[in-house]
Amino acid sequence: MYAATTSVALVGGEARPVEVQAHVGRQTEAFKLSGLPDTAVREAKDRVRAAVLSSGIRFPNRTVTVNLAPADLPKGGTDYDLPIALGILAASREIPDLRRAVVVGELALDGAVRAGTNALGAGVLSALHRVPCLVASAVAGEAASIPGAMAFGVSSLAEAVELLRVGLEGRASARPGEPMSREDAPDLADIKGQTMARRALEVAAAGGHHLLLHGPPGSGKTMLARRLIGILPRLEVSEAIETAMLWAAAGRRRGLDTTPPFRSPHHTASKAALVGGGSGNPVPGEVSLAHRGVLFLDELAEFPRGHLDTLRQPLEEGVVSVARRGMSVDFPATFQLLAATNPCPCGFHGDGRRPCDCRPALRWRYRSRISGPLLDRFDLIVRVGRVEAGEYAGRPGEPSAEVAIRVEEARAAQIVRGQVNRRLAPGTDLLESATAKGMVAAGVGAALLTARGADRVRRVARTIADLAGVDQVEEEHMAEAIGLRGEWRDD
Amino acid sequence: MTEHRVMSPGDDDYPAGLLDLEDPPPLFVLGETTTAPAVAIVGTRRSTRYGMTLAEAFGRALAGAGWTTVSGLARGIDAAAHRGTLGGDGEAVAVLGSGIDVIYPAEHREIYQRILDGHGAVMSEYPPGTPPDRWRFPARNRLIAAIASAVVVVEAGQQGGALITARLAAEMGRPVFAVPGDVDRPASMGCNLLIRDGAYPALGVEDLIAELELVLGKPPRQPARAKGEIPATGVAIDDLPVVWGCTPAQALARLARMEIAGEIRRSGDVVIPI
Secondary structure, eight states, X not given: OEEEEEEEEEETTEEEXXXXXXXXXXXXXXXXXXXXXXXXXXXXXXXXXXXXXXXXXXXXSSEEEEEEESTTSOBOSSTTHHHHHHHHHHHTTSSOOOXXXXXXXXXXXXXXXXXXXXXXXXXXXXXXXXXXXXXXXXXXXXXXXXXXXXXXXXXXXXXXXXXXXXXXTTOOOOOOOOOBOOOOSOXXXXXXXXXXXXXXXXXXXXXXXXXXXXXXXXXXXXXXXXXXXXXXXXXXXXXXXXXXXXXXXXXXXXXXXXXXOEEOOOTTOOHHHHHEEOSSSOEEOHHHHTTTSEEEETTGGGSOHHHHHTTHHHHHHSEEEEEETTEEEEEEOOOEEEEEEOSSSSSOTTOTTSXXXXXXXXXXXXXXXXXXXXXXXXXXXXXXXXXXXXXXXXXXXXXXXXXXXXXXXXXXXXXXXXXXXXXXXXXXXXXXOXXXXXXXHHHHHXXXXXXXXXXXXXXXHHHHHHHHTOSSBOHHHHHHHHXXXXXXXXX | OOOOXXXXXXXXXXXXXXXXXXXXXXXXXXXXXXXXXXXXXXXXXSOOHHHHHHHHHHHHHHHHHTOEEEEOOOTTHHXXXXXXXXXXXXXXXXXXXXXXXXXXXXXXXXXXXHHHTTSEEEEESSOTTXXXXXXXXXXXXXXXXXXXSEEEEOOOOSSSHHHHHHHHHHHTTOOEEEOOOOTTXXXXXXXXXXXXXXXXXXXXXXXXXHHHXXXXXXXXXXXXXXXXXXXXXXXXXXXHHHHHTSOHHHHHHHHHHHXXXXXXXEETTEEEEO
């Protein structure tokens, strides 16, 4: 006796259908599972049998064979528990055939259905193929939030069996879940002083510019960086879904969170952890977990240079290709790069209050760990100075919520023009006044800017004009952009 | 050209220091003289970047601290010192080895004009029209040594006018400062010799001013600094909005304009005047 149902595998952040085929034979009792299962999937056998028995349903005491097709696609995770159980029950004619349904969910030994990671993927397939999907109740809203999805939540295997025996026809889909946004992000109001760095952060947020902060240890680079999320625009629901799917592919549940993701991998992270990889089905790395959000590399110069160079493809194309045996998967990886670094190994170069112990050659070598092409990606390279104790005591900074309003408006202007300012290619008409153009030329003339530096400054000036709410980039905006640049060099 | 005047020993505004000379000469003067104590900044014409930077910084810092500076309008250290003083909005005195209407070298016309533009005086013991003959310069140096209450030698070779000025000043009991340099650098040889022979080593702007005030007391004129001006010791970039009383955005724009104009430069966390 044979039956099949459908589940989901995430490949490169995309949902692909997996047919869960179940066959109950006549031979003596056995349970075989094929289709490149990983350890978690292989253990489904034990969970499924226990959950079925706990639910008071007969588990066939014959040869049970389950295949996850396509059989050459590696499968992982616990989301196949429920479809395997239902497939077997359909094959043994306990419930009607449910070929036209997408099922995901993890089973507890008592028969409870737990939220796995792929509810969104189930929703996507449900909408795409116009079939119902069955997921854990806890995440039914998530699956239903995909436009066009018909999602049904169940909290136990018994409930699922009951539901399928009665039939899904005429039942209303679960209501789309409310997107949520975390409000617990650290606030800019906590930062005293750092007036210039705060401004740089605001401009970076508004234009989506990659930002490198450099300065002595203890100057608050990391504190500042962690406050970028709080002033960035919230994600659209579609973007939140896109991001959550990538997280699911990495085995993490993110939910319908419209807070842009913030990832800060440590400099000891492996290349695979950064850009994705792993044996079997490639798993997205930090660059993809940061998709639509921020990738923060603290202690940038401590990252192995080879690792940093792998960032160039995603920075340029917004995707990262991970090649593995027999397949190459593209993961979306459009992120804003935020980095912090000490100016030199000892950290005190340029700090007037403490001498730098590093030999110049050592400083140079430290800086050269970051390749020129990567440095060129940063539209904003900003020096963060040390705040003297007491200097700004009792003077709280502007709260994130107020900055976020300006950022939001500046972003809106860019979206009308078609793209975020970071992506403006050199040569694009940025609507600069003649005096603004003169200002750049003067900056180049005074050897403050290189040709490439001028392009960066012009993009930043465009964002400053957007923050000011005007169409044309004026001289004042250009001057501020030139003032914001703080190259990382000896002086 | 504006009218020059002649000052003689015994006149009220005749520089008091010159009376220490055996033969105080009458002086031809253009511009405004002060009786405030002056500090001479002298050095070689074949200066290095090191010397030029320091001479300019000293000129500016002394002006900022309220001292009048004296030098000889020559190439190199002299010119840098004058520029620094003018940049610091101070009083500069240029003592020429030619007539006061003969600008030598000619490319220093701008400095000369700015001094006469309300920033001090140009003087000489030679009548107008006197050409810049080499043999007159040592005599000019004795005037610089006498007018000044202290002499700072920024860079000097093993022989040269700056060393003559320093020796004459020392003989008249004026404190002599010298900026140390690499022992194998010809342009610093004279300074290092002066230090060996007992000159105060000038170890930087703040050190020099602190030492001067210790020896000579505070200058009578307190620094009159325009509001928002960057002091020679620099201002932290993050403090600019406070110093200038504007928003961070405006401060960044102003900073950029001043950088482009070459008025200031950044060094780590601070901006310093050039």
